[in-house]
Amino acid sequence: xxxxxxxxxxxxxxxxxxxxxxxxxxxxxxxxxxxxxxxxxxxxxxxxxxxxxxxxxxxxxxxxxxxxxxxxxxxxxxxxxxxxxxxxxxxxxxxxxxxxxxxxxxxxxxxxxxxxxxxxxxxxxxxxxxxxxxxxxxxxxxxxxxxxxxxxxxxxxxxxxxxxxxxxxxxxxxxxxxxxxxxxxxxxxxxxxxxxxxxxxxxxxxxxxxxxxxxxxxxxxxxxxxxxxxxxxxxxxxxxxxxxxxxxxxxxxxxxxxxxxxxxxxxxxxxxxxxxxxxxxxxxxxxxxxxxxxxxxxxxxxxxxxxxxxxxxxxxxxxxxxxxxxxxxxxxxxxxxxxxxxxxxxxxxxxxxxxxxxxxxxxxxxxxxxxxxxxxxxxxxxxxxxxxxxxxxxxxxxxxxxxxxxxxxxxxxxxxxxxxxxxxxxxxxxxxxxxxxxxxxxxxxxxxxxxxxxxxxxxxxxxxxxxxxxxxxxxxxxxxxxxxxxxxxxxxxxxxxxxxxxxxxxxxxxxxxxxxxxxxxxxxxxxxxxxxxxxxxxxxxxxxxxxxxxxxxxxxxxxxxxxxxxxxxxxxxxxxxx
Amino acid sequence: xxxxxxxxxxxxxxxxxxxxxxxxxxxxxxxxxxxxxxxxxxxxxxxxxxxxxxxxxxxxxxxxxxxxxxxxxxxxxxxxxxxxxxxxxxxxxxxxxxxxxxxxxxxxxxxxxxxxxxxxxxxxxxxxxxxxxxxxxxxxxxxxxxxxxxxxxxxxxxxxxxxxxxxxxxxxxxxxxxxxxxxxxxxxxxxxxxxxxxxxxxxxxxxxxxxxxxxxxxxxxxxxxxxxxxxxxxxxxxxxxxxxxxxxxxxxxxxxxxxxxxxxxxxxxxxxxxxxxxxxxxxxxxxxxxxxxxxxxxxxxxxx
Numbered sequence: 007x008x009x010x011x012x013x014x015x016x017x018x019x020x021x022x023x024x025x026x027x028x029x030x031x032x033x034x035x036x037x038x039x040x041x042x043x044x045x046x047x048x049x050x051x052x053x054x055x056x057x058x059x060x061x062x063x064x065x066x067x068x069x070x071x072x073x074x075x076x077x078x079x080x081x082x083x084x085x086x087x088x089x090x091x092x093x094x095x096x097x098x099x100x101x102x103x104x105x106x107x108x109x110x111x112x113x114x115x116x117x118x119x120x121x122x123x124x125x126x127x128x129x130x131x132x133x134x135x136x137x138x139x140x141x142x143x144x145x146x147x148x149x150x151x152x153x154x155x156x157x158x159x160x161x162x163x164x165x166x167x168x169x170x171x172x173x174x175x176x177x178x179x180x181x182x183x184x185x186x187x188x189x190x191x192x193x194x195x196x197x198x199x200x201x202x203x204x205x206x207x208x209x210x211x212x213x214x215x216x217x218x219x220x221x222x223x224x225x226x227x228x229x230x231x232x233x234x235x236x237x238x239x240x241x242x243x244x245x246x247x248x249x250x251x252x253x254x255x256x257x258x259x260x261x262x263x264x265x266x267x268x269x270x271x272x273x274x275x276x277x278x279x280x281x282x283x284x285x286x287x288x289x290x291x292x293x294x295x296x297x298x299x300x301x302x303x304x305x306x307x308x309x310x311x312x313x314x315x316x317x318x319x320x321x322x323x324x325x326x327x328x329x330x331x332x333x334x335x336x337x338x339x340x341x342x343x344x345x346x347x348x349x350x351x352x353x354x355x356x357x358x359x360x361x362x363x364x365x366x367x368x369x370x371x372x373x374x375x376x377x378x379x380x381x382x383x384x385x386x387x388x389x390x391x392x393x394x395x396x397x398x399x400x401x402x403x404x405x406x407x408x409x410x411x412x413x414x415x416x417x418x419x420x421x422x423x424x425x426x427x428x429x430x431x432x433x434x435x436x437x438x439x440x441x442x443x444x445x446x447x448x449x450x451x452x453x454x455x456x457x458x459x460x461x462x463x464x465x466x467x468x469x470x471x472x473x474x475x476x477x478x479x480x481x482x483x484x485x486x487x488x489x490x491x492x493x494x495x496x497x498x499x500x501x502x503x504x505x506x507x508x509x510x511x512x513x514x515x516x517x518x519x520x521x522x523x524x525x526x527x528x529x530x531x532x533x534x535x536x537x538x539x540x541x542x543x544x545x546x547x548x549x550x551x552x553x554x555x556x557x558x559x560x561x562x563x564x565x566x567x568x569x570x571x572x573x574x575x576x577x578x579x580x581x582x583x584x
Numbered sequence: 585x586x587x588x589x590x591x592x593x594x595x596x597x598x599x600x601x602x603x604x605x606x607x608x609x610x611x612x613x614x615x616x617x618x619x620x621x622x623x624x625x626x627x628x629x630x631x632x633x634x635x636x637x638x639x640x641x642x643x644x645x646x647x648x649x650x651x652x653x654x655x656x657x658x659x660x661x662x663x664x665x666x667x668x669x670x671x672x673x674x675x676x677x678x679x680x681x682x683x684x685x686x687x688x689x690x691x692x693x694x695x696x697x698x699x700x701x702x703x704x705x706x707x708x709x710x711x712x713x714x715x716x717x718x719x720x721x722x723x724x725x726x727x728x729x730x731x732x733x734x735x736x737x738x739x740x741x742x743x744x745x746x747x748x749x750x751x752x753x754x755x756x757x758x759x760x761x762x763x764x765x766x767x768x769x770x771x772x773x774x775x776x777x778x779x780x781x782x783x784x785x786x787x788x789x790x791x792x793x794x795x796x797x798x799x800x801x802x803x804x805x806x807x808x809x810x811x812x813x814x815x816x817x818x819x820x821x822x823x824x825x826x827x828x829x830x831x832x833x834x835x836x837x838x839x840x841x842x843x844x845x846x847x848x849x850x851x852x853x854x855x856x857x858x859x860x861x862x863x864x865x866x867x868x869x870x871x872x873x874x875x876x877x878x879x880x881x882x883x884x885x886x887x888x
Contacts, residue, residue, distance in 0.1 A: 206887040216887070220880050225678050227670075244883055246872035251677045251865060256703040260670035263663060267643065267674025270661050271682065275674070293664050383888065386880055405637075405657075406608060424659040425679050428638045432607075432653045432660030443609060444654065 008064040010040070010195050013072030014143065017089050018081035020049050020057035023136040026162060028059025029378065030140055034149060034157045035063045036207045036380035039199035043068035043492075044378040045567065050232065050316040056085050065199055069492035071373075073571035076193055079143060081121065082106055090114075098191045100142060117189060128179060131172035137163055141180025148194035151181050204383040210345045210374040210489075213381070214304060215240040217352025218276055220384070222391055223302070224250035225268035225275040227261040229283060232316040233372040234306040237278040258283035262290040262303065269299050270433065272394075272423040274356055278304035280372075281323050282313065284330070291365050292331035295458060297433040298411065298419070300359035300366075300394060302352075307371040309565045318565030319373035321488060324544040327367045328517050336459045338362065339516040340471075341369040341488030345379035351514065354468075357392040362462045363418060369516070371539075373567040374489040395420045397427050405429045409440040411454065417461035465518050472523040476502075476509030482580055483531035485524075485557075487513040487545050490537055490568050497573035506581055516545070519552050528555050533580060535560050537573060602631045607657045616813075618804030619649050621778030622716050625785035625802075626685070627656065632789055640683045643672040645697060647689040648723045649716035649804070666697030669704040669713065673861075676709045680862045683792065684710070690717045691729045694759055698730070705768040705797055707861040712791040712798045715761070716778075718806040726809035730759040763839040765799050766832060766854060772798035773835065773853045777820050778805070779813070783850060790852065796860050803848060816848065823851035830856060 014031065018024040025046060032042045043062045049055030062072035075093045079100040080086040086099070086106045093099055093114055101108055103118035110116075119142060125135040137158055144154045154177055158164060163173050183189075208216070215237055218226075226245060228238040238254065245252040251268075255261045258279050265275040279287065284305045294301050307323045309315025327339045338358050342351035351368060359366040397408070397420040408429035412419040419440075422429035431442040437454060439445040465471075473491070476483075476498055486494045491512045501508045511527040513520065528534050535558035536546035543559040550557055560576045562568060605627035613619050630640065640658035644650040646665035653660025663671045672686040693701065693715050704713070721727040728736065735753040766773055772794040776784040784802060791798035803820075805812045828834065835854040842849055 204888065206884060208887050212887060216880075216884060219883055225674070227674065246865075246868045247878035247883070248873075248880075249869055249877055253673070253677060253707075255670060256699060259667060260673075260700055260703070263667040263671040264674030264677070266663070267661065267671035267676075268678035269674075270641070270659075270671075271675055271679040273678035275678070289664050290667065297661075383884060386884075424641045424675070425639055425682050430637050430640075430657070430659040432662055434654070434660075434662035435664060436662070 008066040011062070011064050012076045012147065012193055012195065013060060013062045013074065014077040014079075014147075015058055015060040015075050015089060015092075016079045016139070016143070017056065017058035017085035020051060020055045021053035022081065024057055024081070025059050027136050027140045028061055030157055030161045030163065031143060032061045032378045033161065033207055034144060034154060035061065035195065036205065036378075037157070038149065038153065038195065038197050039201045040065055040195060041068045042378060042380060043071055045071035045373065046376050047566065048317050056088055058085070058089065063195055065196060069496040070570040071567055073569045077143065077146070077191065079139060080106060081139075098193070115191065119183070124179065124183070125176070129172055129176045131169060133169050134172045134176040137173040138176040138180050141177040142184060145181045145184040146189060146191050146193070148197060150197060151177070153197070205380045206383050207378060207380050208345055209376055209378050210342070210348045210370055211236050211306070211376070212240060213345050213348035214278070214352045214368070214370065215244065217349035218302070218356065219244060219248065219250075220349070220386060220389060221353040221356035222274045223276050223356060224248065225265060225273040226250070226252045226277065227255050227264040227268075227275070228277050228279065229255055229258045229261050231280045231283045233308055233375045234278045234280050234283075234304065237304065237306070258286040259290060262287040262301070265301050266290060266294050266299050269301050271425065274300070274360065276302040276304065278306065280306050280308050280316075281310045281326070284323060284326060288326065288330035289332075291337065292333060292335045293435045294365040295331065295335045295337055296435045298363040298421070298458070299433065300363050302355045302359050302366050302368060304368045304370060306375045307369060315565045317372065319371045319567050320540055320563065320565060321369075321371060321490070321538050322540040322544065323369060324516065324540070324548070327369055328548060334455055334459070336364070336462055337517065338364055338366045338462055338465055339369060340366060341514055341516060342374065343489060343491035343512060343514060345374065345377055346381035347514075348374070349381070349384055353389055353391070357390070358465055358468070360394040361392045361418070362465060363394060363421060364462055369488055371489055397422050397429055405431075410442040411438065411440045411457065413440060413453065413457060416464070417457045462518055466515065466520045468515065471513070471515035472520045473512045473514070474509065474523070474527065475512070477507050478530070480507045480509035480531050481533065482506070482508045482577060483527055483534040484508065484510045484573070484577075485513070485527070485534060485536045485545070485549070486510065486538070487516060490539065493568035493570045493573055494537055496570035497577060500570065500574045501577045504578075506577060508577055513545070516548070519548070521552060524549060525553055528553065528557070533558060535580065537568070539563065539568065598634075600631050600634050602627045605630045605637065605657045607655055609654045611655045612651060613648060614808045616807040617648065618718060618778035618806070619652065619716055621781055621784060622649070622714060622802045622804055623652055623655055625781060625788050626714065628785040629789035629792055630658070632785075633792060635683055639681065640685070641675050642685045642687060643668045643675060644686070645688045645692040646723070647692045647721070648806075649687055649689040650692060652687045666692050666695070667700070668692065669697060669700040672711050673704060673707060673709050676711055677862065677865070680710070684712070685792075686711055686713045688715060689722070689729075690715065690719060690731045690761070691721050694730045694761055701765065702768045705765060705770045708771055708796045708858055709861045710795050710797070712788070712794070712800070714788060714791070714800045714802055716802050716804040717761070718804050718810060719812065720806050720810035722806045722809055728754045731761065732810075733758050760839060760843060762801055762853065763836055766836045766839060770799050770854070771796040771858050772855045774799070774851065775801040775803065775848065775853065776850050777803045777816060777848070779817065780820070780850065787852060794855060796858055819847045820850055821847050823849050823853070827851065829854055
């Protein structure tokens with residue numbers, strides 16, 4: 007059990023800097039060796055609207071954003087009214103009395119601190135209000151002043167040298183204020199915990215970028231879209247340092263086709279987008295499948311359809327990822343489960359793409375993308391990096407004899423590269439024969455369709471693609487995929503503590519479906535339910551179409567991530583009432 | 585990645601002829617198709633430069649002209665409709681040592697793919713784009729294209745078939761692709777006619793030699809669905825001998841005016857030297873990393 011479990015939320019007007027307060031707070035806690043889980047919920051506009059950021063801190067792995075709040079800091083009335091209902095009875099609210107009137111009838115500790123007034127009259131630099139707020143919070147939960155001073159200096163606040171003095175002054179004033187007023191929330195974090203391994207503090211999108219680079223990605227093409235843009239921004243800084251090319255294209259169609267062109271020459275190539283952009287890419291996905299050109303496409307899912315909820319989360323692009331593209335178009339679909347897993351899943355995505363010469367779609371989501379997590383620093387020497395199969399120099403055949411789409415035993419054919427191999431060929435989206443010549447005959451279409459399907463089948467057996475948790479003799483089994491793993495596991499623990507036997511099967515690989523594991527799980531447990539953040543049960547439908555078994559479903563479609571409590575309640579409901 | 589992958593290539597001693605660039609696939613075009621002339625001119629310009637087939641990538645979209653890579657003894661990438669240009673840019677960016685040629689038709693390039701043209705021009709990658717303009721959709725049997733003259737109703741394949749242009753003729757205006765591409769800022773703009781083999785291969789060759797994005801409008805009649813051989817032979821005139829190919833405004837004026845005069849000028853309208861996209865990328869590289877490529881560990885350090 008964790009000795010500490012605090013959920014802290016900061017809420018204010020979008021654009022005021024609340025998100026930065028949350029980011030730096032999360033980083034400070036992570037640097038103390040604690041485990042963090044952040045959650046941001048913001049509007050799609052640049053300025054205005056209610057915006058909030060939340061950090062949950064524990065000294066064991068944090069698996070979900072936290073069900074209710076221990077500390078709520080609000081900067082104005084609107085945000086007080088929105089969030090106060092989520093504060094635990096034992097929790098505390100910190101508010102600005104000049105901006106906000108609180109409901110005294112609530113049985114909560116509610117502390118008024120005039121943030122705006124102090125900043126104006128004492129600090130005298132309005133930019134430093136965020137640091138004042140940060141200092142109030144860190145002081146209240148017992149983080150030493152020196153630790154926070156380092157954070158303020160090293161964080162994005164420290165980059166603006168002209169504000170450094172007033173920022174440090176604000177931090178100092180916050181600590182003095184809390185001490186003078188004798189504020190004690192009774193909520194403190196341990197500050198003497200040291201991790202036994204080096205840590206990185208990353209968001210899901212950061213980890214995807216680093217994993218891609220580690221896997222050998224040296225070509226990125228993309229078009230700006232929330233919540234995937236920061237992948238392009240991060241790689242734009244990183245790529246030139248490693249001789250990688252990054253192009254911001256005119257649209258998503260250009261992004262994916264240029265990535266396909268780059269990969270045709272042997273570069274490991276990627277694009278990242280969200281639902282609307284992914285919709286534009288599906289025709290070219292089919293092309294890459296037909297021409298057997300590796301390419302990685304990250305789709306950071308957001309709420310849909312259409313423009314939908316650009317800054318909210320959902321797992322609703324699964325159908326498009328599995329089926330998007332006309333014709334019988336097999337591809338690999340993979341989903342990371344948390345920020346650490348984003349790093350390794352990006353590596354896996356490139357490995358699978360190169361190995362099977364196929365597009366790999368990596369399904370992240372807005373919540374995971376923006377989530378900050380302290381992760382063990384990856385040991386690069388232990389990473390297995392797979393390169394695509396290429397012709398060997400002593401094949402002893404002429405270009406005319408060489409078969410680009412040779413029917414090998416494993417259906418994967420050596421791929422010659424322009425500039426490198428003399429086995430030039432024309433990759434075409436038209437049906438073709440082994441030699442890559444256009445061929446519409448029934449024999450060619452049969453042979454090549456089978457090749458394209460069969461070559462990716464072994465991917466279902468790849469390592470760490472399905473994870474099973476919980477007792478063998480479970481009463482209830484939950485199936486999840488991607489980023490819902492954490493909340494499902496936390497709900498499992500809570501159910502176990504209450505005496506329920508619940509198991510979980512989490513899929514990282516969606517397609518080709520690891521059917522054996524799915525069937526074994528479903529056959530061995532009396533009731534199985536598929537837990538997803540979408541309305542129609544897209545993964546449940548996929549499983550049912552493959553396995554022909556009845557499955558229950560638990561779906562949330564609010565644009566918000568799962569809370570462990572949501573799933574815990576569902577478990578109790580099913581086990582008590584069927 | 586930007587470094588050449590040709591390190592292991594032995595010094596070229598082979599002298600290639602046009603024949604060396606012919607693939608074993610016989611062209612599927614209709615007899616008399618202008619695209620034969622373009623294919624042959626392209627192969628000839630490859631031979632004149634003795635380019636190794638393994639170092640050439642021809643990228644095409646969809647349409648009759650999109651089949652061209654199949655007929656050339658070189659690498660080819662036949663992609664989806666309208667996307668030859670972004671694909672070709674990916675090829676070039678990933679391996680700048682390759683000779684990259686994009687080919688396609690008027691529909692592929694200026695209807696479905698029209699949004700890519702200005703951006704290909706903006707990036708000025710060292711790519712040669714040969715656009716075979718027959719002013720009609722041939723592969724889908726005779727529908728009007730963005731360059732079909734307004735009011736044209738002659739797209740009637742036979743007396744028994746309906747006119748393919750809706751109503752009595754094309755209602756939309758005709759795109760002036762030469763004027764467009766000049767206004768976009770293209771660094772090499774030429775026009776040629778498939779019946780003028782020598783000039784065509786010369787201009788395509790100049791396009792290959794040009795460092796930057798070169799655009800060659802190859803007027804290439806479709807004898808099956810919109811036979812323009814006779815009128816075009818009449819209306820094609822060479823650019824004046826004293827034509828100044830470094831005056832963009834004059835070139836734009838000519839491209840606008842010639843439409844009213846009912847003539848096509850052939851020749852090199854405009855060219856200039858400007859840094860290519862990859863020139864700029866290389867300079868970004870050297871600024872970003874100095875002499876040494878960064879390690880992945882150092883990338884991770886920023887999150888430590």
